[in-house]
Amino acid sequence: MSECQLNHSVDQLREEVTTSVLQRWKREGRLITMTTAYDAVSARIADPIVDVILVGDSVGNVCLGFDNTPPVSLAMMNHHLEAVARTRPQALLVADMPFLTFHLSPEDTIRNAGGFLQRGADAVKLEGGAKRVEMVRALVGCEIPVMGHLGLTPQSVSLMGGFKVQGRNADDALRLLDDAHHLQDTGCLAVVLEGIPAELAARATETLTIPTIGIGAGPKCSGQVLVFHDVLGLTEGHRAKFVRTYTDGFQLLQEALERWAVDVRSGAFPASQDSYRLPEELRDAVANWLPSRSI
Template identity: 35%
Template sequence: MQQFKKQTISSIINAKGNRKLSMITAYDALFAKLFDGEVDFILVGDSLNMSFGGKNDTLSITMEQMIYHTKAVCNGAKNTFIICDMPFGTYTNEKIAFENAMAVYQQTSADAVKIEGGKNKAHIVKYLTDNSIAVVGHIGLMPQNFRVEGGYKIKGKDSQNIQSLIEDAKAIEAAGAFCIVLEGVKPDAAKLITEAVGVPIIGIGAGIDVDGQVLVWSDMLGFFDEFKPKFVRKYLNGAQLVKKSVQEYVRDVNDKTFPSDEEIY
């Protein structure tokens, strides 16, 4: 199994065109420790509001909650580049964005923050990077736009939108973002966007012609089984395995076969 040494911003940028980058989400120390050294990045995604918190979207999670979970992930993963998602409403202007990003840096060991938005957020990306905050961008389908767009809308379906996405990518690259997550974009468009910039494009539901991939851990390991997004490949039937193990435990308790003599002080 490939073991990754901890990446730096330089090594991440230099990976473009040389090898694919892998990213996975984590929300706690337990799973972060399992992923540590196995992937290039761990993203403490605001997706935890749904998979961990049981909410219908990402919008209600707070900065305090994100910092709490980022601390936990940093405790578990000492050898992996860690990114903290900036939640909805925490980067509405330069001052607010810097105060919240500074709190992430001061209270956790995260290596970077991630914000959603293209041209309209380039000035915020620049302000953060000018003030020593490393930024990952996020364009295409942006979950924090869920309500204003009336759902999760696939992007890159026409030439006008593709050109707009290319402009978004170029704008936040110029502002200092060292990496960009590209979500829910048609593969042909994703290829053009990837070729248009000099920083890595990390895809999720954006095809194969990007510089890397990211998946939510509970999706790829089969722990969230209410529905499976089309772009997810399930690598484990986690929910079934856990349920089966719990059923066996209950059976052993009822049968009085647990604890055994070897499991008693």
């Protein structure tokens, strides 16, 4: 894509994205883009380009050094959400409800989700199907928009026995379809489908009136989401099959930092153009100054 084409496509996405806009795009067949942001810098990079920004609890394993998402607390999520919200994105801003913030009671769930909206989120996302209907209903009843999440749900990774593709047997596949419709009927604005066979995601998308956002769910969803750091090649180690990287950001940033370190060690940085100067009339006074010997 040429620079002119890229600028044109970015300009087309500058409309403020709302939940009703997503519903319209689903009807029109316009594919939706969604990525994560955990701080103001990543939000400013992503906002002119994508339709939905997710402050994901994936911040735990992507940025905070955890092996998975359950250790991420509500306080951590509030911290990262506030940083992203300060950029006032035009994209729809969605915040993940972390582990144990929507499991105990509708009252706790409403309080925690309402805190996200008070901090600037447009909607919240929570994992699970039929067992979460009571919580989704409570949130929607309080005018809190909810995005669902089915399939490979990272907060349940211990129960699932690891990061494994879901919905590969008949019972699980049909249960996922039922769960997707339960979430729609309860008022979810969209549902993320993660780590499921492409045919199953296609059937869910075909039968739902709300958008589906796929991640490792094939090409027939209403849109796609990938982690910001995965797209830009900022993560190390194993990458899932569905992750496509568009640059080696980790190496590029290391090379830039290395060039700076070389300049410092060689004395090439800072140069005169990188330095502030005294007014000319003060230079002699400073050059001739000696420390006082008295206290």
